[in-house]
Amino acid sequence: MPDSSLVRNLFTVPLKNLILLIIGLKGEAHGYEILKEIEKIAFGNWKPSHGNLYTMLNKLAEEGLIEPREEYKGKRRVVRYALTERGWLYLKEANELALKSLYLAVQYHERLREKLRERGYGKEIPAEAIGEYIKLLNGIIGVLEEKKKELEKLKREKELRETGS
Numbered sequence: 001m002p003d004s005s006l007v008r009n010l011f012t013v014p015l016k017n018l019i020l021l022i023i024g025l026k027g028e029a030h031g032y033e034i035l036k037e038i039e040k041i042a043f044g045n046w047k048p049s050h051g052n053l054y055t056m057l058n059k060l061a062e063e064g065l066i067e068p069r070e071e072y073k074g075k076r077r078v079v080r081y082a083l084t085e086r087g088w089l090y091l092k093e094a095n096e097l098a099l100k101s102l103y104l105a106v107q108y109h110e111r112l113r114e115k116l117r118e119r120g121y122g123k124e125i126p127a128e129a130i131g132e133y134i135k136l137l138n139g140i141i142g143v144l145e146e147k148k149k150e151l152e153k154l155k156r157e158k159e160l161r162e163t164g165s
Contacts, residue, residue, distance in 0.1 A: 028082040
């Protein structure tokens with residue numbers, strides 16, 4: 001299991017994007033749902049404090065990226081958040097950057113793994129971990145193959161329009 005401070009540092013920087021992503025994928029979400037989803041993404045090793053989360057949600061609302069909507073369940077007040085048009089545009093740009101960065105990140109990851117192995121920090125990987133890693137890679141490959149097909153189709157369409165065919 002990874003060191004919890006390492007995992008916490010991994011997730012504190014992109015917390016804004018992570019919150020926007022969760023809200024975007026769910027359509028709308030309240031704070032507790034967002035906390036549980038972040039905890040799930042961090043494999044149970046970290047979640048932001050309630051204070052940090054709600055401070056960030058208020059900041060995102062002030063920036064016009066999300067819109068809070070109050071609802072009542074009996075006497076209990078629940079605030080649900082949804083992305084605004086500006087939030088969707090921000091998330092679109094962040095997603096494009098993430099896709100462009102994915103290939104480079106995988107290259108760095110593999111180079112670092114090799115460097116660690118050279119320095120004697122490598123370890124025997126259990127068979128079940130190898131199976132999970134293969135599943136993860138197959139998922140990534142599937143996403144990338146779909147994106148590649150989509151871009152190839154888009155390229156063909158643009159070439160046809162430019163040639164007037």
